Amino acid sequence: MKKYIILTLLITTAAVAQKTNLYCIGDSTMANKKDPEKNPEHGWAQVLQPFFTDNILVVNKAVNGRSTKSFIAEKRWDSIYKVLKKGDYVLIEFGHNDQKIEDPSRYTNPHTAYRYNLIKFVKESREKGAIPILLTSISRRNFNEKGVLVPTHGDYPLETRLVAQEYNVPFIDLEYYTELLEQSYGPENSKLLHLHFKGGENPFYDKDKEDDTHLSLKGATEIAQIFISQLKLLKNPSLQKLQKEIK
Numbered sequence: 001m002k003k004y005i006i007l008t009l010l011i012t013t014a015a016v017a018q019k020t021n022l023y024c025i026g027d028s029t030m031a032n033k034k035d036p037e038k039n040p041e042h043g044w045a046q047v048l049q050p051f052f053t054d055n056i057l058v059v060n061k062a063v064n065g066r067s068t069k070s071f072i073a074e075k076r077w078d079s080i081y082k083v084l085k086k087g088d089y090v091l092i093e094f095g096h097n098d099q100k101i102e103d104p105s106r107y108t109n110p111h112t113a114y115r116y117n118l119i120k121f122v123k124e125s126r127e128k129g130a131i132p133i134l135l136t137s138i139s140r141r142n143f144n145e146k147g148v149l150v151p152t153h154g155d156y157p158l159e160t161r162l163v164a165q166e167y168n169v170p171f172i173d174l175e176y177y178t179e180l181l182e183q184s185y186g187p188e189n190s191k192l193l194h195l196h197f198k199g200g201e202n203p204f205y206d207k208d209k210e211d212d213t214h215l216s217l218k219g220a221t222e223i224a225q226i227f228i229s230q231l232k233l234l235k236n237p238s239l240q241k242l243q244k245e246i247k
Contacts (some may be wrong), residue, residue: 086129193219
């Protein structure tokens with residue numbers, strides 16, 4: 001009986017150890033939100049787990065309001081780096097808060113600090129045998145009076161693309177695909193992807209809410225689906241294990 005219990009424990013422990021972690025690092029567009037059953041706001045990585053089999057564990061470390069600079073300064077990256085193991089994956093999506101030029105604790109020059117912070121994430125992930133995946137920032141709902149979707153991220157997506165190219169990093173251009181998503185819904189219906197409520201319409205908002213950056217459950221789910229569909233298409237040997245675990 002004891003031998004059976006020990007064998008069962010060993011098998012269980014081995015099964016747990018074989019799980020591959022998919023770490024998500026970024027800002028509020030990715031992050032888990034409190035009280036998800038009632039809160040209308042969701043990060044897209046918050047709804048990512050159901051798209052994978054049980055062999056992949058989505059570990060969402062994205063945090064509201066963080067830039068590459070503050071994520072590193074607060075030791076959040078260090079805490080991930082310490083536990084990264086060979087075969088894990090790291091999804092990297094920043095840019096929204098790196099733009100905060102009025103805040104020295106978060107702002108990064110896209111061509112210098114932002115670029116080198118991305119390179120740091122890439123190199124240190126690879127040091128541990130993990131596989132980084134670079135993502136451009138998701139698009140904001142920013143239509144002008146003519147119905148044209150106007151970009152808001154400056155040169156940050158460009159630098160992400162350049163780092164991915166230079167360091168041969170698997171890359172998904174979320175800015176481009178979420179632009180297509182916003183445009184497909186149009187100036188009015190795209191509000192459904194974000195947080196647009198009249199005061200009292202939702203218990204979370206006693207005043208009118210018009211947020212074109214953060215995501216509703218619908219918006220988060222749509223973007224998670226975009227990520228998965230693009231992940232399937234990437235031709236990179238290092239992603240084969242992850243791609244096989246997509247449901």
